Amino acid sequence: MYAGLDEFAERMTAFIRDGVAAGEPTLVVVSAAKIARLRAELGGDADGVLFADMADVGANPARIIPAWREFVAEHAAAGCPLRGIGEPIYPERSASELVECHRHEALLNLAFADTPSFWLVCPYDTDALPAEVVETARRTHPAVVAGGVAQESALFDGADAIAAPFADPLPVPPATARTMDVSLDALAAIRRFVAAHADAVLSRDRADDLLLAVNELATNTVRHGGGRGTLRIWREPGAVVCEVSDAGRIEQPLAGRERPRLGQIGGYGLWLANQLCDLVQVRAFATGGVVRLHMRLA
Numbered sequence: 214m215y216a217g218l219d220e221f222a223e224r225m226t227a228f229i230r231d232g233v234a235a236g237e238p239t240l241v242v243v244s245a246a247k248i249a250r251l252r253a254e255l256g257g258d259a260d261g262v263l264f265a266d267m268a269d270v271g272a273n274p275a276r277i278i279p280a281w282r283e284f285v286a287e288h289a290a291a292g293c294p295l296r297g298i299g300e301p302i303y304p305e306r307s308a309s310e311l312v313e314c315h316r317h318e319a320l321l322n323l324a325f326a327d328t329p330s331f332w333l334v335c336p337y338d339t340d341a342l343p344a345e346v347v348e349t350a351r352r353t354h355p356a357v358v359a360g361g362v363a364q365e366s367a368l369f370d371g372a373d374a375i376a377a378p379f380a381d382p383l384p385v386p387p388a389t390a391r392t393m394d395v396s397l398d399a400l401a402a403i404r405r406f407v408a409a410h411a412d413a414v415l416s417r418d419r420a421d422d423l424l425l426a427v428n429e430l431a432t433n434t435v436r437h438g439g440g441r442g443t444l445r446i447w448r449e450p451g452a453v454v455c456e457v458s459d460a461g462r463i464e465q466p467l468a469g470r471e472r473p474r475l476g477q478i479g480g481y482g483l484w485l486a487n488q489l490c491d492l493v494q495v496r497a498f499a500t501g502g503v504v505r506l507h508m509r510l511a
Contacts, residue, residue, distance in 0.1 A: 214336075214337050214339050214347065214350075214357065214358065214359040214360075215336055215337070215338060215339065216338070216339050216340045217338070217340050217341075218247070218250060221247065221250075221336060221338065222247075222250050222251060222254050224336075224358075224361075225241075225251060225298055225334070225336065226251060226254045226255060228296070228298065228334060229241065229251065229255060229258070229262055229296070229298070230255070230258055232262075232296040233258045233261045233262065235293075235294070236293060237293055237294045237295060237296050238263070238284075238288040238291065238293070238295050238296070239261070239262045239263065239295070239296040239297065239298075240262075240263040240264075240265065240281075240284045240295075240296075240297050240298075241262060241263065241264050241265070241297070241298045242264075242265045242266075242267050242270050242271065242277070242280070242297070242298065242299045242300070243266075243267055243298060243299070243300045243336070244266065244267055244268065244300070244303065245266045245268065247300070248264045248266065251264075252264070263284070265280070267299070267300060267301060267303075271299075271301045271317075272491060273313075273487055273490065273491055273492055273493065274301055274310065274313045274314045274316070274317040274492075275313065275317065275469055275470050275487040275493055276487060276488070277299065277301055277317055278317065278320060278321065278324045278467070278470045278471075279470060279471070279472055281297060281299070281321075281324070281325070281331075281333070282324065282472075284297065285325070285328055285331055293330070294330045294331070294332060295330060295331045295332070296331075296332050296333075296334075297331065297332070297333040297334070298333075298334045298335075298336065299333060299334075299335055300335065300336045300337075301314045301317060301318070301335075302314045302315075302318070302335075302337065302342065302346060302350075303338070303341070303342075304338075304341045304342060309384075309492060309494065309507065310492060311346065312381065312494070313492060313493075313494060315346075315349050315350075315353055316379060316381075318335060318350065318353040318354065319352075319353040319370065319375045320375065320466060320467060320470065321333065321335075322353075322354075322355065322372060322375055323372065323375055323376055323466060323467060324467060324470070326372070334358075335350070335354060337350050348368070351366045351367075351368040351369070352366070352368045352369060352370050353369075353370065353375075354366055354369065355369045375466065376466050377466075378462060378463065378464055378466070378497030379466070379495065379496055379497060380496060380497055380498055380499075381496065383494060383496060383503065383505060386445050386447055386454075386456065387447050389447055389448075390445045390446065390447035391406075391410065391445065391446050391447065392443060392444065392445050393406050393443075393444045394441065394442075394443060394444075395431050395434045395435070395441060395442035395443060395444050395457060395459065396435065396440065396441050396442075397435045397440065400428070400431055400432065400435070403427070403428070403431050403444055404424060404427075404428055406444070406446075407423065407424050407427045407428075407444075407446060407455065408420065408424050410446050410453065411423045411424060411453060411508075414448070414453055414510055415453060415508060415510065419508060422489040422490070422508070423453065423455065423489070423490065423506065423508045425485070425489060426455075426485060426486040426489045426490050426506055427444070427455050427457065427506065429481070429482035429483075429485050429486060430457040430482055430483075430486060430504050430506075431444065431457055432482065433457075433461075433482045433483075434457060434459040434461070437461050438459030438460055438461030438501070438502065439459055439460035439461060439501075441459065441460075442457055442458055442459030442460070443457070443458050443459070444456070444457050445458075449507075451509055451510050451511070452491070452507050452508060452509050452510060453507075453508045453510065454505060454506065454507050454508075455505070455506045455508075456503060456504070456505040456506070457503070457504050458501060458502065458503040458504075459501055459502060460500075460501040460502075461501060461502045462497045462498075462501060462502050463483075463495055463497050463502050463504075464497065468480070468483050468495065469483030469484055469486065469487045469493060469495060470484075470487070471484070472484065483495065483504070486504070486506060490506045490507060490508055491507050491508055491509045492506075492507035493505070493506055493507075494507075
């Protein structure tokens, strides 16, 4: 927890310098403005640090864990501890993005449970973020540093709760949402249906990306979701939203966040959707599964 840019720079610079002095590979994924401030504070020490803009890496929060895993895998052979700083939560995030960012922060505990040599700090600006966002951080992280003091978080949800199928409610689709049944015989018609709506508001490349993602989800419904489901598509301010629901349940908490292995059977649909879309929301309710795709108009 930090209050304002000056405290961020002071705390994170000290953390980075300790890593550089110990020869520990360090990756910092924050905003471009904060990267510039850290570079200025670090001086020559910045040459020993990897930096990446969170706007590029984590615009879709589900892409962040694969980026951290790539960093860990690349440097694991060295046999030394690794350090990271990742700040996916910032005031400009939409309400839907914030929910998925919190989910991402919780899933970090599972994704790196077997990597004790990886020390990852997640900064939260208590001056800029709503109090409820900061409180949620205490539920998604086992340890919190506030006022320079580290302590276990009494609010931490625990690994079992984090690993459970994610069932947080989604906003109800608007009454204007267009609907179509999903089945094997309807896949071609679904592609035409989505293309007609996407082409009207998205660039050709982005419309093609959304169409490919929806096709993957509809195909998953046919193969793994009971054979039938429902597709909905609607407009929100600045975005097109598509949702596929069916009787299946996505039990794997890291589904869509783990790169499919060569020759793997299944697991490609959600991964591809996360690579193509600006935001992907996955839910597993008692009645079945829902995957909601967001594609910004810009």
